[in-house]
Amino acid sequence: MVVRLGAVAVVLGTTAAVVPGQAALAAAGAPRTAQSPSPYAFADDARSIKGARSTADAVALTPGTTYKSSLPSSGKVNYLLQLDATSNAYVSVTAVPSPGSTVSVIDGLKVSVQDDDGTPCSSDTATFGAARSPHPIAAWGRREISPTKPLCREAGNYYVSVERADPKGEGSSPDAWDLELVAMTEPRTEKTGPTSAPEVWNSASPQPLQEEAEDRRGGAGFAGATPLDQGVWRDDIRPGQTLFYEVPVDWGQQLHVTAELGSTASDGTGYTSDALDLALYNPARGPVADVGVGYNGGQKSGSLPPLPPVDHANRYAVINKVGAMRFAGSYYLVAHLAESVADSFGDGPFPMTLRVRVSGQPRGGPDYVGESEPKGVFEVSDEDREAAAEGVAGRDATTLRVVAVGGIGTGSALLVGLGVWTAVARRRSAG
Numbered sequence: 567m568v569v570r571l572g573a574v575a576v577v578l579g580t581t582a583a584v585v586p587g588q589a590a591l592a593a594a595g596a597p598r599t600a601q602s603p604s605p606y607a608f609a610d611d612a613r614s615i616k617g618a619r620s621t622a623d624a625v626a627l628t629p630g631t632t633y634k635s636s637l638p639s640s641g642k643v644n645y646l647l648q649l650d651a652t653s654n655a656y657v658s659v660t661a662v663p664s665p666g667s668t669v670s671v672i673d674g675l676k677v678s679v680q681d682d683d684g685t686p687c688s689s690d691t692a693t694f695g696a697a698r699s700p701h702p703i704a705a706w707g708r709r710e711i712s713p714t715k716p717l718c719r720e721a722g723n724y725y726v727s728v729e730r731a732d733p734k735g736e737g738s739s740p741d742a743w744d745l746e747l748v749a750m751t752e753p754r755t756e757k758t759g760p761t762s763a764p765e766v767w768n769s770a771s772p773q774p775l776q777e778e779a780e781d782r783r784g785g786a787g788f789a790g791a792t793p794l795d796q797g798v799w800r801d802d803i804r805p806g807q808t809l810f811y812e813v814p815v816d817w818g819q820q821l822h823v824t825a826e827l828g829s830t831a832s833d834g835t836g837y838t839s840d841a842l843d844l845a846l847y848n849p850a851r852g853p854v855a856d857v858g859v860g861y862n863g864g865q866k867s868g869s870l871p872p873l874p875p876v877d878h879a880n881r882y883a884v885i886n887k888v889g890a891m892r893f894a895g896s897y898y899l900v901a902h903l904a905e906s907v908a909d910s911f912g913d914g915p916f917p918m919t920l921r922v923r924v925s926g927q928p929r930g931g932p933d934y935v936g937e938s939e940p941k942g943v944f945e946v947s948d949e950d951r952e953a954a955a956e957g958v959a960g961r962d963a964t965t966l967r968v969v970a971v972g973g974i975g976t977g978s979a980l981l982v983g984l985g986v987w988t989a990v991a992r993r994r995s996a997g
Contacts, residue, residue, distance in 0.1 A: 605808070606662040606702045608634050608746050609789035617643025617745075621725045627657065627749040629939035632789070635747060637661060637675075639740040642729040647679070647709065647749060651721040653936075654752040655709040658851030659728050660788065661692075662744040663700035670735030671698055678727045679707035679718075687718035691731050692853060697840040698737060699904035701808045702787070706852035711754065713761050714882060746788070750850050750943055752893065753936035755878070763883035767820075769872040774824040774921040782957050784809025784901065788851060791898055795954035796924045802915035803842075803901060805908035811920070812896040814954050816928035816946040820875045821846075821897060826867040827859055828917035836910030837862045842918065843902045846870055849895030849943055855887040863911055878932045893944040894931055 612634040618624045624646040627633065637643055649655050661675040674693030680686050688708040694700065707726050709718050718724070728745065732738060779800035785791045791810035803809055815821050825844040840858030848854050859868040874880055874888050881892040903916060928946070938944050 605665055606660070606744070606746070607785065607787035607790050608632075608744075609748075609787070612746060612789075615645075617645060617728065619643065621646075624725055627726070627747060629655065629749045629751040630941075631749070633745075633747040635745040637728055637730065637743045637745050639730065639733045639742060642727045645726040645728075645747065647724040647726060649709055649721060649724055649751075651719060652711060652754045654711055654754075655724070655749065656752070656850040656852060657707045657726050657747060657749045658704055658847075659706070659726075660702055660704040660746040660851070662702050662746070664741045664743065667700050667739045667741040667743075668737050669694045669698055669700045670732050670738045671696060672732045673735050673738045674731040675703055675705045676729050676731050677705040677707045679709055680725050680727070681718050681720070682723045682725070685717050687724065690853070693731055695840050695843065695858060697838060697843065697858070697904035697906060699806065699843075699902065699906065701806070701843075701902040702900070703845075704788075704847060704851050704853065706850060708852075710881070712881070713758070748788075748851065749939075751939045752850075752944060753934045753938060756933040756935050759932060760879040761882055763880050763888055764874065764877055767874040769874075771869060771872055772822055772923060772925065774822075774869070775923055779919055782811075784811050786810065788847075788898060791896075793896075793950070793953040793957060794899070794920070794922055795951070796922055799920045799922065801901075801918050801920070803903045803918045804914045804916070805903050806905040808900060808902040809918075811899040811901075812954075813899065813922060813924065814946040814950040815876055815894065815897050815924060817877070817894045817931040818875050818929035819894075819924050819926040821873055822870070822923040822925065823899060824867055824869040824921040825857065825859060825901065826865065826919040826921070827861055827903075828919070829865045830863045830911045830914075830916065832863070832912045834863060834911040838904055838907050838910065841904045841907050842866075842868075843904070844868070844870065844920075845900045845902075846873075847898040847900065848890050849893055849897065851898065852890050853886075854890040854897070861907060861911075875926055894946050895944050896946075896950065 609632040612632045615625050615633050615635050617635050621644045624644040626646040626648055659677045672693050676691045678689040690705040692703040692705040709724050711719055775798050777798050779798040782799040784801050787810055791812040794811045794813050827842045838861050841861035842859040845856040846854040855870050857868040857870050859866050874891055876891050876894050881889050883889040
């Protein structure tokens with residue numbers, strides 16, 4: 567029996583409870599058929615906007631707000647950023663090819679930022695790779711205030727341009743792609759710190775964790791990413807499916823991740839290059855690093871390359887994967903299983919294991935002057951840690967604890983609550 571108390575749905579006679587966000591998370595991680603996997607779950611509060619062909623018509627992006635837009639098969643679309651002269655600004659763009667579309671090896675997404683005089687501030691390209699499996703990919707644009715970068719420092723209008731990397735490449739279909747955009751700002755620091763990246767850090771890869779795996783279902787988008795903390799996590803993934811997770815990593819901490827794809831129960835044969843792609847994105851949804859795991863039906867594994875501890879000064883590094891480890895917060899793991907795996911080994915699902923290690927003691931970060939947008943995005947809170955331990959979003963975990971009452975006497979507690987709720991409702995209607 568399901569009883570609804572306002573926005574909370576509770577199953578009487580059990581200790582299970584479903585709360586807002588948790589239901590969406592469960593649905594996002596639910597198995598999907600190989601014929602029609604859900605490609606991406608956009609943020610519930612994403613605002614629909616249209617990218618402009620000309621910068622003169624570009625719509626402004628408000629930092630901290632998520633947007634949904636679209637990208638035609640050819641040409642650029644543009645968006646506006648109105649920035650001050652002190653904050654760093656980041657715009658992440660996630661491209662979602664339509665189901666059934668095809669892509670070339672070097673097809674993908676290109677995101678660039680220029681000032682109002684056309685001066686380039688940054689450029690980033692994400693591609694689909696050797697597996698040629700269409701799936702959500704993300705690239706970012708940056709306007710950075712840095713003593714090592716003399717350009718793009720002034721307050722004023724900046725333009726974000728988005729385009730396909732290889733729309734006319736062999737095998738690329740001319741479909742329009744959906745886009746999810748989010749802009750973020752990072753305030754300046756109170757004191758000027760080092761202007762070069764740390765030269766020495768532990769680049770040795772530790773032994774992957776060898777504990778028993780726990781089930782943890784991935785989400786279907788950045789907004790619904792499933793929180794993980796250090797541990798060994800098991801999930802099932804189908805060909806064409808993409809799963810999202812987030813790991814809180816604080817200042818001074820290092821992240822090490824190994825992905826394993828279990829052997830198949832089918833009698834199929836063949837080999838898929840980069841069958842399992844595991845990509846890491848930072849809290850601004852900027853690409854950090856990835857690893858491709860080839861698959862021949864037997865168990866296979868791969869690890870992300872060694873990454874430095876999170877440090878504000880990493881941004882001055884020449885190597886992109888080091889520079890992207892520039893702030894604390896939730897780092898996203900995005901796993902995709904290539905569609906072509908089904909051709910050799912069937913629709914699955916295939917067992918996937920993520921071995922996540924977060925090493926090092928958290929330390930204090932830089933003293934920022936002002937707040938980031940969205941607030942708290944470049945920090946790790948106690949709520950973030952609790953969410954990672956419990957595997958649900960922080961607000962959902964809090965509601966679950968309140969409603970479940972520790973799982974003891976749930977039915978009785980809820981019946982009492984129902985009585986109070988009913989009495990209050992009657993008094994309101996009588997008044």
